[in-house]
């Protein structure tokens with residue numbers, strides 16, 4: 001299936017847009033008229049540029065306010081169309097999009113519009129051009145693809161067809177089953193966009209908030225299943241009006257767009273096995289069975305500090321790498337690796353970001369197939385020199401230049417600890433703190449990157465996204481969204497910072513874009529864990545007294561219980577399903593920290609209500625001690 005994207009979807013001048021679109025692997029491009037008009041090269045030069053980049057122009061658009069006009073405006077509209085047909089000839093494109101009129105002069109009337117399109121089709125045919133009619137969701141008389149189809153049907157001209165745009169259909173909640181009644185060869189092009197659910201007028205929603213399929217909340221997959229059923233095999237063309245994308249990196253946004261189409265068509269092909277859909281076959285989305293390890297890159301001095309903190313958290317050093325300067329710490333099912341080697345990505349990562357959790361290991365069924373799927377979805381495969389006693393662990397690049405490694409139980413990868421590490425006793429170990437497994441990994445990024453990584457995770461792994469929540473930092477808002485699977489064996493919290501003054505923003509600035517800002521470990525008894533951690537002298541984050549007073553008032557908890565929480569600096573939340581407890585270490589360096597959580601019952605959240613108080617406490621603990629005034 002051919003992929004295409006409208007130039008309006010990304011930032012830059014026309015050349016930058018086209019280069020990014022070609023680099024992302026698209027077959028074609030819709031030339032949005034304004035992008036051409038604002039560019040200072042002739043139509044023929046643009047045509048050459050498009051061809052030299054290996055692209056084809058799938059559509060020229062939009063042509064507005066054409067149908068249903070009274071004279072003399074009607075004749076003028078046809079003259080205008082002829083001028084644009086001239087331009088299309090020079091650009092070397094054969095299809096033009098006519099969107100349903102919004103003109104107050106338009107008279108309406110299905111047959112009047114059909115007659116106009118019949119004549120336009122005649123004129124287009126003389127030049128071997130084709131005309132596609134699209135119902136804008138806010139069109140004056142036509143705002144539903146079913147009515148647009150009726151006009152195209154009555155126009156009854158081979159050079160006139162319908163253009164479907166997922167946004168216009170889905171934003172109005174029109175039943176997509178109605179698409180199945182349209183012959184595939186009458187659909188001249190299919191435009192795709194998703195959007196977050198929002199309560200606003202259709203035009204503003206469409207012009208500012210569209211996003212890539214899979215990034216929003218509209219059922220674009222159902223729309224595409226209906227399109228596939230018609231037998232349509234023409235280009236799938238992204239048309240995404242989005243303020244953030246218009247100011248983003250053209251290459252990144254174009255790459256996200258290509259990924260979204262590969263992912264969409266992979267889903268459609270799986271859901272419609274009875275329809276022959278010409279798309280490559282990929283391994284299915286990957287089930288993640290847990291975070292097998294988290295690896296830190298550090299220098300020797302900071303590795304000692306980190307090791308000391310891990311021991312206070314109840315970890316023991318359990319192994320040493322056979323050939324590298326790498327140590328393994330473990331507790332329950334949790335593995336933490338500290339890498340101080342002077343070679344490879346760990347070292348490069350240390351040099352760039354300082355001490356940081358640059359790699360995550362995920363347990364999957366088939367590590368090789370996971371990388372194959374990720375590669376097909378445009379992920380960057382990672383490999384580096386493999387030494388003696390080492391396994392080539394399949395891996396891809398992730399957020400902030402970090403790495404995601406994949407382990408499975410069916411190959412030697414399942415025995416990585418035995419193969420690569422020697423068991424080592426730990427003389428300095430402190431008491432076990434009952435930490436069982438990794439509850440979640442929190443990644444921090446610039447707000448503009450959130451959609452990119454949400455699509456990345458959802459397209460590769462079996463995972464869903466939660467609604468976006470606002471976390472209030474005293475210095476600004478941080479947006480937070482969760483990527484998780486039904487079993488809870490994959491839980492990533494994605495935090496998007498808009499200001500560098502927030503704790504999250506400061507973390508990105510101070511670590512030059514590192515991503516993992518905290519790791520949350522699960523305990524089955526947080527009060528017991530808190531006791532052990534206190535004995536181990538873990539420096540815990542001090543929560544304000546005011547928080548506990550409010551908790552008592554808000555949730556009607558009894559005084560003894562509140563006192564137990566307060567004494568251990570434990571934060572508390574509950575939802576319909578159960579209860580949640582949180583306890584934090586102070587920060588390691590400029591922003592990284594550990595969290596200990598206990599989930600009781602079916603609590604599904606992450607304590608977002610508590611985040612402002614946690615963040616305020618962290619800011620207090622990072623502030624240099626106040627100088628007493630004289």
Ligand SMILES: O=C(O)c1ccc(O)c(O)c1
Nearest residue numbers: 062099134165206207239
């Ligand atoms: O917002 C618009 O005007 C507009 C124009 C052309 C399209 O294809 C579309 O979907 C919207």
Ligand SMILES: [Mg+2]
Nearest residue numbers: 134165191239
């Ligand atoms: Mg459109």
